[in-house]
Amino acid sequence: xxxxxxxxxxxxxxxxxxxxxxxxxxxxxxxxxxxxxxxxxxxxxxxxxxxxxxxxxxxxxxxxxxxxxxxxxxxxxxxxxxxxxxxxxxxxxxxxxxxxxxxxxxxxxxxxxxxxxxxxxxxxxxxxxxxxxxxxxxxxxxxxxxxxxxxxxxxxxxxxxxxxxxxxxxxxxxxxxxxxxxxxxxxxxxxxxxxxxxxxxxxxxxxxxxxxxxxxxxxxxxxxxx
Numbered sequence: 001x002x003x004x005x006x007x008x009x010x011x012x013x014x015x016x017x018x019x020x021x022x023x024x025x026x027x028x029x030x031x032x033x034x035x036x037x038x039x040x041x042x043x044x045x046x047x048x049x050x051x052x053x054x055x056x057x058x059x060x061x062x063x064x065x066x067x068x069x070x071x072x073x074x075x076x077x078x079x080x081x082x083x084x085x086x087x088x089x090x091x092x093x094x095x096x097x098x099x100x101x102x103x104x105x106x107x108x109x110x111x112x113x114x115x116x117x118x119x120x121x122x123x124x125x126x127x128x129x130x131x132x133x134x135x136x137x138x139x140x141x142x143x144x145x146x147x148x149x150x151x152x153x154x155x156x157x158x159x160x161x162x163x164x165x166x167x168x169x170x171x172x173x174x175x176x177x178x179x180x181x182x183x184x185x186x187x188x189x190x191x192x193x194x195x196x197x198x199x200x201x202x203x204x205x206x207x208x209x210x211x212x213x214x215x216x217x218x219x220x221x222x223x224x225x226x
Contacts, residue, residue: 032070034060036080043081044123048134075141078131082144085128086151092117093159103160103219104212107176110159111211114184115204118191125188153177160215172218179214183207 038060042050056077057067071077093113099106118125128148135145156177161169187207191200 031062031066032080035062035067035070035077036084038062039077039081040084040127043127043130047126048130075144078135078141078144079147082128082131082148082151085124086155088124089117090155099159104215106160107180107211107215108208110156111180111184111204111208114180115187115201118184118188122192126192129189149181152181156180168222172215172222175218176211176215179211180207183211 035056038056038058039051041059042052042055046055051074053064053067057064060067071080093110099109132145132148135141135143135148153174154177157170157173160173160176164170164173183203184207187200187203190203191197194200
């Protein structure tokens with residue numbers, strides 16, 4: 001597995017390969033998932049420096065040759081890890097509580113659910129930050145950072161306006177999602193650095209108020225458009 005595979009022709013929106021398919025067998029799928037979980041564990045416990053093929057294989061309980069068979073590059077494995085992290089977040093949010101119908105109320109519920117999730121998943125949050133920085137620092141892997149943020153923007157934007165066909169509402173949903181991520185990312189690092197939960201809770205309330213107001217403004221501009 002190449003640590004920094006060159007991909008000079010890859011743009012931020014390109015679809016990367018995701019490693020070799022697990023095949024039609026249940027064992028193949030389970031092996032692939034074990035490798036992804038092993039990579040996540042290494043990343044969450046020791047950061048990017050700990051994300052070596054030997055450590056991942058040991059954590060997953062597989063041979064190095066097996067790891068290379070399923071993931072022929074580090075970037076393909078990191079993409080699978082990213083998708084697994086997002087799946088975890090999606091599952092956690094859906095188990096948290098039902099989202100309200102009104103978009104403004106959904107925004108508030110999403111931010112509160114995010115904050116609850118963040119507070120109980122410190123290692124995951126740091127792992128995602130390290131993953132972003134790695135992608136931005138590694139020539140040829142910048143697309144992974146763009147893929148990461150676009151995935152989160154799509155995730156939140158879809159939940160603000162569920163299954164809408166209106167392109168304007170989809171655009172507004174993504175715009176609101178970007179603002180949510182700006183605030184949430186900042187609060188995560190500030191909370192961990194200052195270890196001041198009371199102030200962070202106040203910041204979450206401010207983010208909710210600001211994002212609700214931003215949505216109202218975008219919807220009002222949409223209604224006024226000819």
